Every structure is written in C-alpha cells, then in structure tokens.
Amino acid sequence: MVRSTYFRPAALMSALLAAVLSASGLAAQAPVPKLEEGVDASLAYHLAREARARDELERAAALLELAVDLDPAAVLPRLDRVEVLLELNRPRAAASILAPIAARVEAETAARPATAARYHRLIGAVALRSGQPHQAIEGYERASRLAPWDLRIRAQLIGLHRATGDPAGAIPHLRAATEALPENAELRVELGDALLDLERYTEAEAAYLDALELTPRSSELHRRLERKIDRARSAIRR
Numbered sequence: 001m002v003r004s005t006y007f008r009p010a011a012l013m014s015a016l017l018a019a020v021l022s023a024s025g026l027a028a029q030a031p032v033p034k035l036e037e038g039v040d041a042s043l044a045y046h047l048a049r050e051a052r053a054r055d056e057l058e059r060a061a062a063l064l065e066l067a068v069d070l071d072p073a074a075v076l077p078r079l080d081r082v083e084v085l086l087e088l089n090r091p092r093a094a095a096s097i098l099a100p101i102a103a104r105v106e107a108e109t110a111a112r113p114a115t116a117a118r119y120h121r122l123i124g125a126v127a128l129r130s131g132q133p134h135q136a137i138e139g140y141e142r143a144s145r146l147a148p149w150d151l152r153i154r155a156q157l158i159g160l161h162r163a164t165g166d167p168a169g170a171i172p173h174l175r176a177a178t179e180a181l182p183e184n185a186e187l188r189v190e191l192g193d194a195l196l197d198l199e200r201y202t203e204a205e206a207a208y209l210d211a212l213e214l215t216p217r218s219s220e221l222h223r224r225l226e227r228k229i230d231r232a233r234s235a236i237r238r
Helices: 009-024 041-053 057-070 076-087 099-107 113-129 133-146 151-163 167-180 185-197 201-213 220-237
Strands: none
Touching (some): 041 057, 057 076, 076 113, 099 113, 113 151, 151 167, 167 185, 185 201, 185 220, 201 220
16 A cells, blocks of 8 residues: 655645745855745745844844745835844834835735834834934834834834924824733833823823822832822912
8 A cells, every 4th residue: 555645735835935946046045145046035035034033133034035036026025125224223214115005004914013013113213223213103003003012112102202392292102002911010100200290280180090099009100100199289279
C-alpha cells in the first residue's frame, strides 16, 4: 500500500520560503536581498515579514519595496513598508508611500476599519516625524475614531494637543483613557489636573473624587488628592 503525501499550507509556504531564501542568497544574510525573477508580490511580502520578525529591517525594507513594486494596489505591504522606514528613521522616504492607496482605504473603511485606522495612524506618525504636528493630529484623530480602544493613539493625541497649545483637545482622549482603564487612579488624576488647568473646576473635582475612591487612605496619593479637591472647591466658591 502506497501512502499518500501532501503538504499543509503552512508547510508548503515554509518550503517555498526556504527555497527562495537559498536561491536569493538571503540564507547567507546578504545585506540587500536580490530575488530571482518570477518571485511574486505575495512571497516577497511573506519574506519581508520573516525578515522583520528577525529584526532585519534593511532586508525587510528592500523586500517590501519589491512587494509594492510588484503589486502597487496592495494595501498591507505599503503599511508595513512605512512602519519599517519609520523604524529606520526615514520619514521622508515614507511620506509618498501611502498616497497611492488613499482612495482604496477610504472605500474599504467600513469593511476594514482596523486597516483604515492603521493607515491614518501612519499618516499621523509620518507627519509627526516630518515636523508637521497639526497634520499629525489630523491623522491620529481619524485613527482614534476608527480604533477608539487604542490607547497608544490616545496618548499621542494627548501629547500633541498639549504641545500645540490646545489642552482642551486632550480632554476627550483623557476621558476615553479613564473609561478604558476604570481602575487606574493616576489617569483620573491626570484628567482632573488637565481640567483644573482649563478652569473647569467642577469637572476637575469630579475626576479627583473618582480617583479618591480608588486610592488607599494611607497613601500619599490620597493625601495629594484631598489637597487637589480642596483647591478645586475653593475655585468653585470664588
């Protein structure tokens, strides 16, 4: 009896990757990979992901450039390429990569909100690294509407709004962060401080009281909060 032989998809992909790595010289860790003719965009993308997982960023950047050249309409290779270029501190090289997929991302936003959020987050990151904080805010704000649970985006927006002289713009993101982490007293203190600076004393007092309920009575934070509450109440009475 002859036993049948078959490849599972993962095993087949591993075999293909091994063959191309060997043929291309990547197994020898060449600084810039030169893939043989006939390699398609999908395989170049998978090779890039493998290289990135090994922290071989130059190789990943070259492979992602190839993947984009082979399939210019593909979204994910462009997003990965921008991320790698930012990791390599090359924001200027990344600036033009996202524009060609803008219309496709917009059209597919309802079906793929996470991908759209990633796209707009990268728009923000490139703008920020290029010294354009207001364009960065626009990108991150769009990303936060699509991925409201992403606290990394919220943190960027809190910092950017403050840095650009718009502390009130940080308040919705501070509130969202406290809702996402309801047991975190420090975040509520941060919200209270921001509201106090804006002279929104009643709201500041409420934030401090919420933080107080989460803080042990014997802690230094509890004593600090009592002083902050007194300050907010004094301002309300004036």
